[in-house]
Amino acid sequence: MELVRMKCGFENGIDVGAVGTKGGLSLGRKGNSLVSLKSFSSYHIDVEIHDQECGEVWRLTGFYKNLEERCREGSWELLKHLSHDQIIPWVVVEDFNEITNSFEKKSGRLRSERQMDAFRSTLEFCNLNDLGFIGRWFTWERGRFAHTNIRERLDRGVATLEWMNLFPSFQVEYLSHSFSDHCPFFLTL
Known part of the structure; x- marks a missing residue:
């Protein structure tokens, strides 16, 4: 993950390696804001950013x-657990699968309504x-x-909503993928 982050031009960051060929997280950043690691696992990186801008x-x-x-279900429980510490503006990004x-969804086996509802309910629970x-x-x-x-x-x-109000000009852009079956995610504040 570190190599990919460095190739993308982000010298600073936090990486969690893949388990076999699946997963892996990398949080790359530019600028001189202080980033404090709160917690991490194979499925998340949680940081607090002291934004100087x-x-x-x-x-x-x-x-x-x-x-x-x-x-x-454990993934949704992790997200709900992380939401209990929601005292400052919060953004969650990446691969919810x-x-x-x-x-x-286009083509393939239909997704169960129960699965989609569990995701929607988790997002609602976490505000x-x-x-x-x-x-x-x-x-x-x-x-x-x-x-x-x-x-x-x-x-x-x-x-x-607090995070969205803090950065009203935010923009999420999905870039073209080349070496992965997922598109890179680019968040501009």
Whole structure:
């Protein structure tokens, strides 16, 4: 993960390595704001940012949902647990490996309404709102041929209203992917 972060031009950051070929998180940053690590695991990096540009303290969590079916509920419990420490503006970004509605998926097996509802309920419990995006609609893709191609919006940014008000000009952009089946996620404040 460190090599990828460095190639993207981010000398400073925090990396959590992949487990085999799955997962891996990297939080790269530019600027001279103080970043304090709150917690991390194979599925999240949680930091507090003392932002020198706006003079505020806010929270950023990079999140990766466990792909194993038996551990899915544990991912939502982790996010709910992290939300208990929601005293400052908070943004959560990255790979939730879930969609909120069926229109966020093209082709392939239908997603269960129960799965999507669990994701929506978790976001609501945590007071997190979708940040929207520019760029590609689908952030994950598999299959090179039209009859086998599946696309989904698995990656996203969500935030509390306090964070959205702190950075009213924020922008989420999904970039083209080359070496991964997920699009890189770029958040501009």
